[in-house]
Amino acid sequence: MLINVYVEYNRLRNTFTYSCDSHVEVGCRVRVEFNNRTLIGFVEEVDVESDFKNIKPIIEVIDEKPLLNCELKLLADYMADFYASSKVTCYKTMLPPALRPSSNHSKVIYEEYAVLKESNLPLTSRQKEVLTSFTYPCKMSEIRKVSSSIAKALLDKGYIVIEKRIKDSNTHVSSILDVQHELTFEQEHAIETIQSTDKTVSLLHGVTGSGKTEVFLRLAENVLACGKQVLFLVPEIGLTPMMIQRVQARFQQKIAIYHSGLNAQEKLEQYNLVKENKVDIVVGTRSACFMPFSSLGLILMDEEHDSSYKQDNTPRYHTRDIVLFRAAYHKCKVVLASATPSLESYARAYKNVYELIELKHRIHEMPEIQLVDMKKERVTNGLSQTLLQAIYERLSRKEQVILLLNRRGYLPVVRCSDCGHVRICPDCGIALTYHKNQNALVCHCCGRQFPFHEECPSCHSKNYFKAGMGTERLEEQILEIFKDYHVVRMDADSTRRKNAHEKLLKEFEESGDLLIGTQMVAKGLDFERVTLVGILNADATLCRNDYRASETAYEMLEQASGRSGRGTLKGEVLIQTFDPDHFVMQCVKLHDYKLFFNQEMKYRHLGMYPPYVYLCTLVFTHFDINEAYKQANEAKAYFQSIRVLGPIEIRMQQKKRRVRLILKSKDDKLLHTLVKNYLDTTKQIVDVNMHPVMMEE
Numbered sequence: 001m002l003i004n005v006y007v008e009y010n011r012l013r014n015t016f017t018y019s020c021d022s023h024v025e026v027g028c029r030v031r032v033e034f035n036n037r038t039l040i041g042f043v044e045e046v047d048v049e050s051d052f053k054n055i056k057p058i059i060e061v062i063d064e065k066p067l068l069n070c071e072l073k074l075l076a077d078y079m080a081d082f083y084a085s086s087k088v089t090c091y092k093t094m095l096p097p098a099l100r101p102s103s104n105h106s107k108v109i110y111e112e113y114a115v116l117k118e119s120n121l122p123l124t125s126r127q128k129e130v131l132t133s134f135t136y137p138c139k140m141s142e143i144r145k146v147s148s149s150i151a152k153a154l155l156d157k158g159y160i161v162i163e164k165r166i167k168d169s170n171t172h173v174s175s176i177l178d179v180q181h182e183l184t185f186e187q188e189h190a191i192e193t194i195q196s197t198d199k200t201v202s203l204l205h206g207v208t209g210s211g212k213t214e215v216f217l218r219l220a221e222n223v224l225a226c227g228k229q230v231l232f233l234v235p236e237i238g239l240t241p242m243m244i245q246r247v248q249a250r251f252q253q254k255i256a257i258y259h260s261g262l263n264a265q266e267k268l269e270q271y272n273l274v275k276e277n278k279v280d281i282v283v284g285t286r287s288a289c290f291m292p293f294s295s296l297g298l299i300l301m302d303e304e305h306d307s308s309y310k311q312d313n314t315p316r317y318h319t320r321d322i323v324l325f326r327a328a329y330h331k332c333k334v335v336l337a338s339a340t341p342s343l344e345s346y347a348r349a350y351k352n353v354y355e356l357i358e359l360k361h362r363i364h365e366m367p368e369i370q371l372v373d374m375k376k377e378r379v380t381n382g383l384s385q386t387l388l389q390a391i392y393e394r395l396s397r398k399e400q401v402i403l404l405l406n407r408r409g410y411l412p413v414v415r416c417s418d419c420g421h422v423r424i425c426p427d428c429g430i431a432l433t434y435h436k437n438q439n440a441l442v443c444h445c446c447g448r449q450f451p452f453h454e455e456c457p458s459c460h461s462k463n464y465f466k467a468g469m470g471t472e473r474l475e476e477q478i479l480e481i482f483k484d485y486h487v488v489r490m491d492a493d494s495t496r497r498k499n500a501h502e503k504l505l506k507e508f509e510e511s512g513d514l515l516i517g518t519q520m521v522a523k524g525l526d527f528e529r530v531t532l533v534g535i536l537n538a539d540a541t542l543c544r545n546d547y548r549a550s551e552t553a554y555e556m557l558e559q560a561s562g563r564s565g566r567g568t569l570k571g572e573v574l575i576q577t578f579d580p581d582h583f584v585m586q587c588v589k590l591h592d593y594k595l596f597f598n599q600e601m602k603y604r605h606l607g608m609y610p611p612y613v614y615l616c617t618l619v620f621t622h623f624d625i626n627e628a629y630k631q632a633n634e635a636k637a638y639f640q641s642i643r644v645l646g647p648i649e650i651r652m653q654q655k656k657r658r659v660r661l662i663l664k665s666k667d668d669k670l671l672h673t674l675v676k677n678y679l680d681t682t683k684q685i686v687d688v689n690m691h692p693v694m695m696e697e
């Protein structure tokens with residue numbers, strides 16, 4: 001039989017024909033020879049015909065059964081088409097790492113289990129004794145511990161056989177008690193509307209602390225009661241532990257958990273739980289949207305605006321698109337929820353495509369926002385007198401404080417004060433950040449580390465500017481000023497180890513006074529005693545060279561503010577800014593999302609940016625910048641019928657120069673067609689980002 005196979009070259013968009021003597025189904029992996037290498041292939045078609053001579057046989061069939069069910073297969077087709085990417089990258093993305101069509105996938109550890117079998121060969125009394133002392137299936141290692149020779153004899157005589165099973169890793173989540181509140185009128189109304197609307201998608205726009213989680217849990221409960229499954233999506237990691245705990249407290253054992261903190265082994269286990277229909281509810285981050293559900297009844301997407309829902313390598317899918325596909329397949333409802341919805345989603349709700357539901361009231365009072373004008377303040381090392389005073393007051397009342405500084409490390413830029421030399425990453429071309437802890441210079445783009453030398457490599461001076469501050473330095477300063485207090489720092493550096501997030505949050509909850517962190521601390525945290533949130537470099541996000549800069553800034557400030565005053569104690573938020581009159585600052589001060597929405601939509605309309613148009617970016621990469629520009633200009637000529645911005649150079653990657661085009665069109669279909677046609681005709685390697693969320697600088 002001849003079969004068509006996708007081989008694991010990410011950029012290859014077509015299949016190759018092989019012959020296969022054994023039974024194989026569409027959706028199984030096979031091992032094949034390709035360009036003198038042994039690669040893994042994904043069977044796309046069986047029983048095909050071909051006029052080719054010299055068709056090679058496959059080496060072996062890997063899977064007995066297809067890895068993807070019918071729905072997920074259709075989803076892969078949709079993704080490959082919509083994001084203009086190769087099928088094999090879609091498969092890789094959709095499957096847990098251990099099952100990916102990839103030669104160097106992460107290892108999964110199997111354990112040997114003994115399973116009882118019938119046999120009538122004679123046993124010694126000691127062998128009989130050992131055989132009957134276990135309940136089967138049991139771990140082979142247990143029997144071997146008693147006696148390895150008896151274990152061998154039992155195997156040889158056929159009383160037991162070995163079965164390999166995935167080693168248990170005991171994904172552990174600490175438990176909290178479930179508190180079931182009596183619903184407020186607004187919550188009740190929200191649930192009723194979501195359940196009764198004939199629209200597929202509801203947008204739950206609820207201010208921070210309005211009790212969205214309770215709404216989710218009740219909706220989930222009702223769906224579970226009908227025997228259907230629930231997918232509960234949360235943004236990347238920061239928020240995951242708290243939400244998982246709350247869902248687990250309510251639904252106990254029937255849940256699977258899926259997020260990037262799990263290793264390949266654990267992911268496979270959770271994936272199989274869903275595949276074998278052993279759980280009804282999955283809580284997870286982005287990649288959980290590919291779980292093999294059999295009958296989905298509801299999809300909840302919390303903090304739907306969060307940028308971690310968009311994958312930033314090929315296929316650059318957005319979880320929202322995948323969710324809508326799956327909801328259409330399962331004919332189930334979707335709830336998108338946020339205190340700061342993405343402009344796209346809110347615009348759709350505004351136009352009545354989505355059902356708009358608003359939770360306008362907080363369970364407790366909203367925090368008061370104060371804009372601290374840094375032009376008028378006495379500032380020591382980035383901290384205003386007003387903020388320091390406020391921290392002092394809260395701490396002396398035994399309340400808790402969160403400080404947000406969206407920059408990790410110690411010194412963001414190491415610049416020589418004599419010759420101005422800045423140390424940059426040779427691969428990415430961006431300034432290196434000094435990390436005191438490791439006494440190293442770290443590239444925040446590619447993660448490479450370089451030794452730190454006191455001496456300037458250019459002029460040998462030992463003086464460098466000590467301006468600017470990252471979380472590491474902020475922690476050091478705060479500890480100097482507030483000596484007797486317990487400070488917890490949470491950023492990408494302090495949370496690298498497994499379960500570090502959970503541990504740090506627990507530490508803060510139990511004995512912490514101050515929590516310092518990057519945007520990680522802006523999301524989802526729910527601590528009753530936090531009454532002050534201080535935001536240090538509020539302007540930084542606004543300065544980004546990105547059409548979404550204002551939206552991102554508004555989101556971050558409003559979300560961070562939402563961490564203050566969530567209990568009965570009144571909360572306060574201090575935002576340090578050089579531009580208190582900026583409309584984003586003013587909207588945050590008033591907690592007025594709609595004001596922000598209306599204003600921002602005007603700018604988007606003027607600039608012709610989403611949601612008024614659809615975007616796609618194309619990035620061309622080459623060691624020679626002129627060559628990269630040449631390719632980009634050729635492509636630009638191809639897209640004459642729509643608007644094209646650029647080419648402009650963006651930052652390097654792996655020593656290669658990169659040039660970007662932005663394609664704009666009001667007609668999404670046309671945009672897709674043009675991009676696909678272009679990819680079919682060009683020989684260039686192009687990085688396509690359909691509907692980009694963040695613009696690289």
Ligand code: ADP
Binds near residue numbers: 181
């Ligand atoms: P959101 O997700 O909207 O930010 P949460 O769901 O975390 O808000 O709720 C905020 C706080 O209010 C939580 O501590 C929660 O336990 C509490 N809460 C939620 N609903 C109620 C209710 N109906 N009555 C009293 N407290 C509630």
Ligand code: ZN
Binds near residue numbers: 416417419420461
């Ligand atoms: Zn120098």
Ligand code: ZN
Binds near residue numbers: 425426443446448
């Ligand atoms: Zn780098």
